[in-house]
Amino acid sequence: MSDRIQGTVKWFNNEKGFGFIAPDNGGKDVFVHHSAIVATGYRSLAEGDRVEFTVEQGAKGPAAADVRRL
Template sequence: MAQGTVKWFNAEKGFGFITVDGGGADVFVHFSAIQMSGYRALEEGQRVEFEIAQGQKGPQAEQVRALGSDSGVDTRSPARDII
């Protein structure tokens, strides 16, 4: 699976683009490829993993899953003691 960062995603239109780690062309992503229940949308800067398939107009993301806190893994920094 490839990993990358959401470049932008328009929730109203249901699509956006992901910048792939390691370079290369940005990958198109449609809301129907997002693997989550409920309202499927991504946020700019969100880390994701996905498969790359060839779409009608170029590479597109399939089986998109959020990495980090959206995937059930807590990625927050530990709390710091306040003195």
């Protein structure tokens, strides 16, 4: 199992269903797709939300997985 990372949502486009998270460890921003958000109902994030997630290799580079609001 991958280590869980905490970070802050930099931006999230609800219409397109994706955005980026700035990890607390100072690494590069991580892509996040709405399908990676663990929530009931409409899955969305807002700028400034605090989240915890793992990183997986996506089709176009690193992507957040198992994203949970803190």
